[in-house]
Amino acid sequence: MVCDYIHTMDLHGIDLNLLVAFDALMAERSVTRAGTRIGRTQPAMSAALSRLRGLLNDELFVRGPNGLQPTPRALDLSEPLSHALQEIQRTLEFTQAFDASTSSATFSLGLSDHPTFVVLPRLLQTLREQASGITLRIRNFTARDDAISMLDAGEVDLTIGVPPTSSGRILTRPLFVERFVCIVRKNHPATERPLDLNRFLELSHLLVSPENDRFGRVDAELAQRGLKRHLALTLPHMYAAPLLVASSDLIATLMSGVVDASQYAEQLMILQPPIQLDPVQFSLSWHRRNDVHPAQRWFRDCIAALYGC
Incomplete structure (x- = not known):
């Protein structure tokens, strides 16, 4: 009776930097040049190669007359790992920038009655001109501290109304004043x-x-x-x-x-x-967890710009 044994590798134990080192070694076929490519010293690259060999149970690279030569196992890994690293890079770069003109993002906005009438029409016009693919979902609230509950629960991204009771997790930005x-x-x-x-x-x-x-x-x-x-x-x-x-x-x-x-x-x-x-102050409020997200930051700035804030 023949039994097939499939070994499943535990991804929790893999250092992503080892995959970056592997990709550099495949490109340069030299420990020294690969280290220069990714900003590592020659000893650090040698240590990374040693760890890769132990992790993958293969020599991966052997010395040849023209530098390091990849083993069949290394050649098998090269293309899929390179594509995976490129996809990770694109994903990380995407999270650092937001292009509103091409975005199809959806934002949820909580509004009390007055901002619904005075802010929303101007905001819709701006989105129509600058970000026509963006979708808005509007939620209404009455009591000002309802804004905190909605933001805490993630039901809305932002609220506009009378500033809620001060809270370290809720951030605010003044928009306009009514007399x-x-x-x-x-x-x-x-x-x-x-x-x-x-x-x-x-x-x-x-x-x-x-x-x-x-x-x-x-x-x-x-x-x-x-x-x-x-x-x-x-x-x-x-x-x-x-x-x-x-x-x-x-x-x-x-x-x-x-x-x-x-x-x-x-x-x-x-x-x-x-x-x-x-007079009554109306402010933009958002949860601290959304503070640095590029899309959320753009949306806040878009609203604030309506009032020169």
């Missing part, structure tokens, strides 16, 4: 005289609260003065507010970009709030 304005419909009685605090408190207010709270930035500022406004309407969708204000006697305090991006700006009057309200 607050008050809006009323044109010809509203509130426009007949300057909007002072007393007049402001007399009006019926619309509050936008994505978290469905009945207490916003304006209410917090008023509370510090012992004051309270009349909330006639609370809704979670900020982009519904301009239409509702344009067709009612309500007043709303919104980010100016919401008004600019709406279709109802011409039907509205913009007024300066009678109280001090800090």
Whole structure:
């Protein structure tokens, strides 16, 4: 009875540098020249050849009148190992560069409501002009710390919104700032005289609260003065507010970009709030594990360039 024995080599014990040395020896047929080719000393190359002989159980190269001569085993290995090393080289080089113009990559982007309206149209235009093969997947989030959960889980590559709670694993980059304005419909009685605090408190207010709270930035500022406004309407969708204000006697305090991006700006009057309200910062956020990836870095820079950042 004849038994065929197939020896399977354990790849975990192979030093990739030995394969590089083998490839150089095949090309140069000289230990010294092969060492020069890959930046090794002659003793180091001799040691590599010795290890290769033990690993492959073959002399591999024997001395001849014109230098080292490969054995049949070495000739059998030469072409496949050379192709394998070239493929590894191409793979490593690919990870160090990213050509957006030829890429068919897919990026996942988490957006809160406002960036969906003000960032996404500009980003799509840029991609259409510079990287038409790239695909976007958009995920929406409401609470700012939802961004952390999405990034941690790998559900998105980037998020744009109010900066999440500080975390060492989540990196951020400022994009743009929004200031607050008050809006009323044109010809509203509130426009007949300057909007002072007393007049402001007399009006019926619309509050936008994505978290469905009945207490916003304006209410917090008023509370510090012992004051309270009349909330006639609370809704979670900020982009519904301009239409509702344009067709009612309500007043709303919104980010100016919401008004600019709406279709109802011409039907509205913009007024300066009678109280001090800090502007809102919107930032790009990503997980530290994606920080140095070339494609991810390009995508972040592409978005930041929309705002000169």
